[in-house]
Amino acid sequence: MRNFALLLILQFQLNTIGQNIDSLKLALNNAKHDSTKCLILKSLYYAESDNKVKMELTKERLQIAELNLAKNNNTDHNFFLKQKGACFNQFGLIYKEQGDISKALNYHHKSLKVSEEIGNKIGISISLNNIGTVYFMQGDIPKALDYYHKSLKMHELIMDKIGIAGSLNNIGNIYKDQGDHSKAIEYYQKSLIFMEEIGEKSGVAICLNNIGGVYYSNRDTSNAMVYFQRSLKIREEVGNKHELAASLNNIGILYKRQGENIKALEYFHKSLKIQEQIGDKNGIASSLHNIGNIYYSQGNLKDGLTYANKSMRLAMELGFPKNIQNSSELLKSIFRKQNKYKEALQMYELEIKMRDSINSESTRKASIKNQLKYEYEKQAAADSVAHAKESEVKNAEIAKQTAEIKAKKNQQYALFGGLGLVLIFAGVMFNRFKVTQKQKGIIESQKLEVESQKKIVEEKQKEVLDSIHYARRIQMAQIPSEKRVESTLNRLRN
Template identity: 40%
Template sequence: MKILKILIIICFFTSQLQAQYQLLDSLKLVLETTKDDTTKCFLLTRITDMLDPKESEPFNEQLLQLTEKKSIIPGKLQNTFHKYLAVAKNNLALLAQSQGDQQKAMALYNSALKICEDIHNQDILALTYNNMGVLFAEQGNTKQALLCYEKALKIYEHINEKLGVAYSIFYIANVYRNTGDIQNALLNYSKSLKVFEELGDKKTAANTLNNIGAVHAMQGDYTMALEYYTKAFVIQKEIKSGIGMSNSYNNMAFVHNKQGNVEKAIEYLDKSLELRIASGEKKGIALAYLNIGSVYRDKGDTKKALEYFNESLKIREEAGDKHGISQSLNSIGRIYFKQKKYKEALAAYLRSKEISLELGYPENIKKAAQLLNEAYKATNNYTAALENYELYITMRDSINNLDNKKASIRSQLNYEYEKKAAADSVKVAEEKKLTTLQLKQEENQRYFLYIGLGLTIVFGGIMFNRFRITKKQKSIIEEQKFVVEKQKELVEEKQKEILDSIRYAKRIQQSLLPSEKYIERIFKNRG
């Protein structure tokens, strides 16, 4: 009963408070007051879901300590605490992952997997598979990443967890995007975006919009890319997601730089870096350094650009981010190439190409091959230049082919159509609801009018009947009054006659009877 009361309080706060930080404060307040351990676990899990990895660290540690202590106590709640222990390990793995400690993250994920398998908990098992998939993708193990996502998807479909299905589809779309399968990437992004919007998961909806924007940017459609990046930023600002806003600032800066708006690009990148440093998310900091360096390179400040690129490479190597390492090496090689340091440039490009081929990412391979073609031509190695040019063309065409272009357009049209259809259906439903309400009101008005009219007729009939009865009663009363008066007159007349008769009889009697004096005189004579 106590848990139920606490959850009711949480639901009340959720419905009443619009801003996320207010809800967060409310959850923290309830956490401080509750004594129930399972409720504490629920609240800690909810709070960590709402925070970025670094901000959630103290709450994760609290959840870990509580669940490690309680999960060893036998009882009906033991499996519940094991489940929350698996959640805590997932959260701490995400933190380690964001800080570049992939080995620690993988160990925590494997521990969480074992717990879920032991207690036969399906939803956290699927969550762990998705998180492991992201880690494998960062390591460049695309095959293993896809396998994890598909396992998670199968579990979520089995337990009918709609949001989990959407997350799995989103991650699968990321794999398709990175491997150059634009059609399947956009198809899966659109599927997941629809569910995220339906369920009100604004944070992941914004991430999906960012990724769709990235697909358009890959194809050189910067106008469409900026449109999606801006949509994502508006949502992330609304929900106060620091990392999300940083991603969007970074993406918008990339487009502005491509379009020649250098000052705007630098402004956005500075904001992105500031947010990344505040969050302590190394992968994001490295990306911000890379993009700031790109802007300075385009401005001609190669010295400053190289400083940022090297800083980016250092962080990515520490984090084991192969995809990022490839990007940073390409950028460093371009600076050396511009400085005519061809040997250093070729070394950076070749290492980038090797990593990109290992990852199997067409965009990375395309970029490395393009840069190698230029470097080999500059050193008069035309055979190697031609070989890399052919590889560049192959990768470019795989990304920018007509089918992929059509898929992008079709995906955009489908998204806009579904949004409009949803809006129209809501509008039609509202209009139908309004029309139904109006008809109901009119029906009620007619109903009450008929009732009023009926009551008037009935009341009028009653009044008329009462009037008729009253009139009849009056007539009867008047007749009765007349009869009574007549009877009274008759009685009085009879009474008078009787009295007269009595008086007349008395006189007769008196005339026949002797008088008292006469009698008295007789008695005296006899005596």
């Protein structure tokens, strides 16, 4: 049986090591248990930025998990099932970045299934969120919102703050794309509070970046730059190349709006270089579009068209409506400048189609419906809790009253019983008193009789004694004394 206490300590140490890949690889080589290896491979995955390396690490982790599951080791069975579900999720994330949306969606659903089988609520909530993100990128906003709200509900159920923050941020992204900036800011700010509270630096950077994006959309370039720079600083500290490239791209967009094209181009190329290193196709498509846009604004239609076409090909390959919309809008403008009106019209139609797929009336209604549903379910849950508490209080009061009534009845029964016992006792005592009195009377009578008899006896004894004494006196009176007799005899002789 594995020592899970040691595994928890190891996990803490791995987090402390952070992105020291060499240390993690050394720890992996020295690891004796498969469960330990899985945790190290997980940390290596997050430390790496190259999707090819991430893919190999995830394959190795999945292989370890499946080999152990085949052993039917009941002790570690759920642990390795969780590893399997996590691997499916990671495959989904990698395929999403590579632009293979169908595979990404397939793996996220496979991960969801595994998590549901073992009741892994954290795994379920993560998969729901990832599925929502794929639908969002595909422009299927109603489905995206549905999954985001399901994920948010699950995160709230298990009080997973980082999960709650992530879901809130993703919902904010949808409102931003729909042009509802106040709602977007509301969700981003809520997400930021959670991220700062738990000290999740990457999450804080994402929220700051997104808030900056809203200010940019509102043409508040001053605040937008403040938030973008704050986000960039944190991402440089963390070292997440994917997010770092996104920040560089956003600052480049801001410089372009301010008319500083040279600075903007510098940031776009920095971003593109990183994205090509890590294989971030979605990011590459964005950077290509932004570079093409700079060349277009400078009047360099040739280079502008080259980059715009590259961006469009990659956007179509990915199938992401937002990227397609941006590329078609740029190509429309270039074709107009080149007097290619037919091509310009085609790009304009494609631009409108993509824009409407993201920001359609049905999408707005779906957003409102999901928001109301979420708020209703949350309120219903709160009401049910309140009702339960109220019922609990009422039941407690009823129980208290019942107990009091019962206690009073018991007291009455005890009182009556006590009185009964007292009466019985009194009766017994009275009866005993009567008997005692009777006996006392008899005894007194007997005593009197005895005393009377005693007195009689004493009287008789006295009488006897008196009679004896009297007889003695009589005797003494009738019998003369010797002297008298002698005197009498002497007198007679003479």
